[in-house]
Amino acid sequence: MNKEIYEVRKKIVLEFISDKNYRPMKLKEMCTMLGVPRREREELKQVLDQLISEGEAAMDDKGRYKAADEDVLTGTFIGNTKGFSFVHVEGMADDFYIAGENTKNALHGDEVVIQKIAEEKSGRRSEAVVVKVLKRANEMVVGVFEKSKNYGFVVPDNQKIARDIFIDKQNTMGAVNGHKVVVQVLDFGNSRKNPEGKVVEILGHVNDPGVDILSVVRAYHLPEQFPEDVMAQVAEIPDTVLPEEYEGRKDIRNWQTVTIDGEEAKDLDDAVTLKKRADGHYILGVHIADVTHYVREHSPLDKEALRRGTSVYLTDRVIPMIPHKLSNGICSLNAGTDRLALSCIMELDGQGTIVNHEIAKTVIHVDRRMSYTAVKQILEDKNPEVMEAYKELVPMFEMMAEAAAALRQKRKSRGGIDFDFPESKIILDKRGRAVDVKPYERNSATKIIEDFMLAANETIAEDFFWQDKPFLYRTHETPDADRIHKLTVFLKNFGYYLKLKSGEVHPKEFQKLLGKIEGTPEEAMISRLVLRAMMRAKYTTENTGHFGLAVKFYTHFTSPIRRYPDLQIHRIIKEQLDGQLTEKREEHYRKILPAVATETSQAERRADEAEREVDKMKKVEYMAGHLGEVHEGVISGITNWGMYVELPNTCEGMIRLQNMNDYYIFDENKYELRGEMDRQTFRLGQKVKIYIADADKAARTVDFYLADDVEYFQQS
Incomplete structure (x- = not known):
């Protein structure tokens, strides 16, 4: 249609x-x-x-x-351990409050229809009742089995599923106390009756190595094994480029070409080249693995890749979108081998403006596989040994730094927002236990690749927009007016302001704000609040621009090994280049792309949540090995039940009000806690010394005390 x-x-x-x-x-x-x-x-x-x-x-x-009645809405049910719940409606700034007796039998993550019964007032959320569950998110639930005499029950790992699942004696599969199990829900129950299910898989004991991450894999329905028909198709794919496959391609094997990735990366889907002409213009080549040459439309490989949507990167494993023989083999742009690619070759002037470009099917040959660390040592540290080892490439890396800086300045001038949150790397021992958490920060090499990939994604999107062809775009909407209003009120307490025009904000205002807070104690906290005020980026068939990058045209072109939308648009681009994008094919793409956009956006969200869940779990596990230690951290959040403190290694814990040696009042306008006795005030961004008191891996929580309060609580 x-x-x-x-x-x-x-x-x-x-x-x-x-x-x-x-x-x-x-x-x-x-x-x-x-x-x-x-x-x-x-x-x-x-x-x-x-x-x-x-x-x-x-x-x-x-x-x-x-x-639809204007008071009848569709949204996502958000469970809560306290009985009441919320429903998030896409595009609305605030969630709806659902009282415990009005949840019907919805569980966390379900798609539900709600009827609004009370408007927002006096700081209270709008209230609604669940009318109908449209789509179940929890037909399978992962949890810990507890055995009773004649029956069992499972306590869900996901604490937002606040009800235990009853297991009839004949449906326990022989599980014993402490087994981590997968349960199929047979009956979702009601307000008076718990859900009922049967055990369909025993993952192992809760303390067995690897069971914790396997539980997350099952909970998020991440597929580990590839179906037989997929592997049969993969077995027929050659390990090298065949002679006949060079035909019809631009041969650029003689261009000086490198990949730049993390040391542990194995699926290398982007390579770069750079030359500088006599007139000062750069010729930047971004070469992306031609995955669609091997993953043909409608094939078992293609169907499975769409079902997965994206690769998922967990702490101890990667769940790939396509099998390793492709992702690490013929599709990976490994050094010293000929590879098929789809290239975006751009001409940049000295100010970072892309004045011309070419999109081509190519064959490339990567000269060296570079790491971010090695390129940083060349550009920032000027390490003589590393510079000698890569001496033939050093001039190109120096040019890359120049070209990337010009692109970055161009993006900054139009208002592109550059969040620079410290990421973390979790180190595991042989048994899979977290033994270290290290902050992982961007450097000059990571920024070069980011800038080059952004340029290619923008160029491809604009090209196909003006050709008016069916396409997938990566879009990011202007933030909701209510969220922006709340953010501006909060920022005033810190002496910062956002300039609004007709109630809307330009991304350049956020960029200015981030510049002002750089290096201040409140930088991390305000950056996170700005990020939360924004809408989530997604895949769409309509090009509505990307607010965060401050661009009118944007897509995802550069990672077809690990993202299906990139693979999908490669297919369209190649058909257009080959003159095969007929009216019939355009009609075909217009029919399938809306579903592809929706499914891949959902798959991306699922992967993000699973990755965050594992990281949080492993950080808690690491902190459990450091109980009783004192560290300095920064207050990253304040609520009416306590304050969150983030340590330099990115681990976070909470100091609960009941664990503080004073009576504190929460000021929601200033996000402050003020003590009644000693009048001490705690603010966001403030440095504090904390004592690590407890770490609960099951609940994913870490409890801190203020270091000065420890002696008081130990005595009492």
Whole structure:
């Protein structure tokens, strides 16, 4: 269904269900009324589903469609251990409060329909009730098995699933106390009855090595093994480029070419080249692995890659989007081998403006596999041994630093926001236990690659936008006005201001703010609050620009080994280059791309959440080995139940109000805690000395005391 036909049908359906004489109908009845043939029934359902997601239509508890009441909304259920819950509606700044008796039988992550019953007032959130669960997120649940005499129950790992799952004696699969298990939910229960399920897999004992991360893999439904038909297809793919595959490609094997990645990276999907002409212009080549040459559309490999959506990088393993034979082999731009690529070759002037470009199918030959560390040692440290080892490449790296600086300055001048949060690297021992957590910061080499990849992504997006071809874009919406208002109120307490125009903010204002707070105690905290005020980037078929980068055109082109959207647009680009993007093929892409955008955005979110969950778990495990130690940290968050403190290694813990030797009052306007007795005040960004008191790996929490309060609590 092309876009024009889809919009016409959407309009017809919306008018039909909005008619004053319309009564709610199920899909089959609606098809009869509208004269929709059986073969087109699924297309009508897609239109109705889209109308529901856009808030134009709703489904009642009997599965009948109707026009949406403005107080009836669709959102994601957010569970809570305290009984009450929230529902997040996409595009709305604040979540809806759901009282415990109004949750129906929804569990965390479910897609639900809610009915608003009370407006926001006096600082309280709008309140709603769950009307219907549209889509279950927890048909399988991971947790710890506890055995009773005639039955068992499972305590979910995800504490936002606040109800234990009852397991009948015949459905325990022989699990014993402390086993980590996967449960299939058979009955989601109700307000008076717990969910019921059966054990379908025993992962091992909760303390067995590797079971903790395996539990996250299962909880997020991350597929570990590739299906047999996928591996059969992979077995037929050659390990080297065949002679006939060079035909029809630009041969640039004689260009000085390098990859620059982390030391441990094995899936190298981007390589770079740079030359400088006599007129001062740079010729920058960004060469990306031609994965689609091996992952053909509709093949088992392609279907599985779309299902996975993205590679997932956990602390002790990578769950790849495509099998290792491809990701680390023929698709990886390994040094000393010929490889097929899709290249974006850009001409830059001295100010970082891209004045010309070429997109081409190429064959390349990488000269050296460089690490970020080695390039940093050349450019920043001027390490003589490293410079000697790569002496033939040093001039190109120095030119790369110049060109990247020009691109970065160009991006800065238009308002691109550059968040520089310290990342962390978690070191595990042979048993998989966390033994160290180190901050991992960007350097000149990582910034060079970032700048070059951003330039290629922007160039490709603009090229195909003006060609008016079906495409996938990476878009980032302007922040919600309510979020910006709350942020501006908060910033005033620190003496910072955001300039607004008609209630909206330009990304350059954020850039100016980040410049002002650089090096201040509150830098990390304000940076995080700015990030939270923004919308989440996603994949879309419509180009609406990227707010954070302050660009009108942006896509993801540079990582087809680990991201499906990149692989998808490579297919479109190559068909266009080969003159095969016919009207029929354009129609095909217009039909499939909306679903690809939605599915890959969801897969990205799932991967991000799983990665964060494992990192949090392993950081808590590391901190458990350092109980009783005193460290200095920075207050990273303040609430009415305590304050969070972040240590230099990026581990975070909480000092709870009940664990402080004074009665503190939380000032929500200034985000401060003020003591009643000694009048001491704690503010965001303030340095404090803490004592590591406890670490609960199951709850993912670390408890700190103020170092000065430890003696008082030990005596009491």
